[in-house]
Amino acid sequence: MSRPDSDPDHRRGPIRWTWRPHLRGEPAERLARDWLAPWIGMAGDERPLPRNAHGRPVIASRDGRHDASWSHSGDILLIAVGEDVDVGVDVELLKPRKRALELARRYFTADETAWLAAQAATARDEAFVRLWCAKEAVLKAHGRGLAFGLHRLAFVEREGALTLAATAPQLGAPETWTVHEFAPLPGYRAALAWRARRLGDTGDA
Numbered sequence: 001m002s003r004p005d006s007d008p009d010h011r012r013g014p015i016r017w018t019w020r021p022h023l024r025g026e027p028a029e030r031l032a033r034d035w036l037a038p039w040i041g042m043a044g045d046e047r048p049l050p051r052n053a054h055g056r057p058v059i060a061s062r063d064g065r066h067d068a069s070w071s072h073s074g075d076i077l078l079i080a081v082g083e084d085v086d087v088g089v090d091v092e093l094l095k096p097r098k099r100a101l102e103l104a105r106r107y108f109t110a111d112e113t114a115w116l117a118a119q120a121a122t123a124r125d126e127a128f129v130r131l132w133c134a135k136e137a138v139l140k141a142h143g144r145g146l147a148f149g150l151h152r153l154a155f156v157e158r159e160g161a162l163t164l165a166a167t168a169p170q171l172g173a174p175e176t177w178t179v180h181e182f183a184p185l186p187g188y189r190a191a192l193a194w195r196a197r198r199l200g201d202t203g204d205a
């Protein structure tokens with residue numbers, strides 16, 4: 001794995017992201033805040049961030065305009081920050097997922113499960129992870145996380161990319177969201193989700 005300081009920051013639209021080596025079980029917030037400090041101004045502050053009722057860190061950036069999200073899987077921590085947006089990120093290590101279809105039947109929509117079932121067996125694990133990351137990134141940006149319900153937003157694959165096609169009303173219209181799938185490192189899949197910031201929305205609704 002390359003050294004953390006050899007990985008440049010990356011940009012995607014209004015989002016800046018990076019990754020850091022991360023040991024399983026290691027507290028992620030301090031590590032994330034070290035990188036986020038220029039925007040949210042809290043590195044060195046040992047007090048943990050307050051969390052909303054669903055566990056989402058409440059980011060009170062210096063200028064009130066920045067939001068951030070982080071995710072850990074395998075050996076990495078993925079961190080994202082954006083200006084005037086709500087942002088969510090999810091990363092997952094690619095590994096065999098024997099229960100992919102079973103989990104899809106339980107948590108995804110019927111159409112998404114059919115899409116997964118139609119994948120070649122060799123491609124299904126990665127397709128499952130792509131879908132999981134896309135859904136979780138939106139739900140983390142929204143602020144309620146998985147408890148909101150993975151079945152309450154639906155993706156379809158168009159021209160090789162997952163596109164948000166339907167949402168529960170609390171999430172706002174699908175077209176207000178941008179979802180970007182990517183591989184931060186070989187062996188990982190990730191998604192970034194963002195939408196124009198809704199002032200005063202704490203994600204508790």
Ligand SMILES: CC(C)(COP(=O)(O)OP(=O)(O)OC[C@H]1O[C@@H](n2cnc3c(N)ncnc32)[C@H](O)[C@@H]1OP(=O)(O)O)[C@@H](O)C(=O)NCCC(=O)NCCS
Pocket residue numbers: 027028029054055056057070071072073089090091136139140141142143144145146147148
């Ligand atoms: C919190 C949750 C989004 C984490 O998912 P995960 O894939 O295990 O973890 P990730 O590494 O992607 O993300 C973890 C980070 O998400 C953030 N997070 C926690 N709750 C969040 C929420 N409700 N919304 C957005 N982000 C949240 C935190 O920064 C957390 O990191 P930290 O606690 O180490 O600082 C998910 O477990 C969840 O929604 N839990 C709520 C309880 C729940 O729904 N349980 C039923 C599961 S079906």
